[in-house]
Amino acid sequence: MEQRVMRKQRAVQSVEVGGRLLIALAQQAAAMTLKDLAAAAGLPASRAHPYLVSFGRLGLIEQDAVSGRYALGPAALQLGLACLHQLDPLKAAGPVAEALSQQIDQTVAIALWGNMGPAIVRVIEGSQPLHVNMRAGSVMALLGTATGRAFAAVLPARVVKEMLAGLQGDARRADRTPVKDVARELEAITAEYRRHGVTRAVGRPIPGVNAFSAPAFDHEGRPALVLTALGHEDNFPAGWESPLAKAVREAAAAVSHRLGHRG
Structure with a gap:
């Protein structure tokens, strides 16, 4: 819906053309020559140069006096830092999770890492009926659910082991999944x-319910949240090559991209 509205709005073509140069610079780890930068933006060098002059005056790019190569400038850095400061991972993940639920017609959940482990913060229900006790605030088993396993796969092992030690020693907490060899698991x-x-989780912890989960990362490569899709085994194939697994993987990558991750 948002994209359709944006296409109907009036746009300034020259801004979009110049923006391609900035995007091309942002996608490179090193400064670029005019020829390479113009080619990356799909422009002839003669057309790209005036844009670079204007961007230089604004501080969005800077040109090395010796090599002549172009790189992003201090104003671009300020914009990036301001964007990161304003970024809300949950807000960034919301539209992606909603689109995923509509695409696969299954329930999708967003989980954050809390002081008791993986906690569900939002659930988007699909049209397929799914009777599970999952709502905002639910704490998921760290090793016994797809959501928990996604966090366990990417968090530092020390963090996971410390959490497990506390969970298994506190009867008030939700996750007391028995594991003989935590390191091997x-x-x-x-x-x-x-x-x-x-x-993934196949028929556990709820018999007949399958799930796939994938983490999304922030600009520093830290796990920010986990997306989980789940459904009844009758219409939720759990094979690793399942289209559902691919959809969850791609959705998590899209959230990571929104959060500035470049992995």
Whole structure:
């Protein structure tokens, strides 16, 4: 809906053309020559140069006096820092999670890492009926759910082990999943995620309900949240090559992109 509205609005073509140069610079780790930068933006060098002059006056780019190469300038840095300061991971993930739920017609949940482990903060229900006790505030088992396993796969092992030690020693907490060898289980979870880009739960902790989860990362590469899609086994295939696994993986990558992650 938002994209359709934006297409109807009046736009300034020259701003969009110049913006391609800034985007091209942002996608490179090193300064670029005029020729390479123009090519990356799909412009002839003669057309790109006036834009670079204007951007230089604004401080959005700067040109090395010796090599002549272009890089982003201090004003671009200020814009980036301001954007990061204003960024809300949950707000960034919301539209992606909603689109995912509509795409696969399944329930989708967003989870954050809290002081008791993975906590659900939002649930978007699909049209498929799913009778599970999941709502905002629910704490998920760290090793016994796809959501928890996604966090366990990417958080530092020390953090996960400390959380597990507290959970298993406190009867008031939700996650007391019995695990004989925590280190080996964490290695298996990490290998699973690295191989497939998602974690999964097949008929657990709720019989007949399957789930895929994937973490999204912020601009520093830290896990910001986890997206989970879940549904009844009759219409939620749990194979690693399932289209549902791919959809969850791509949605998490889209959230990471919105959060500035460049991994």
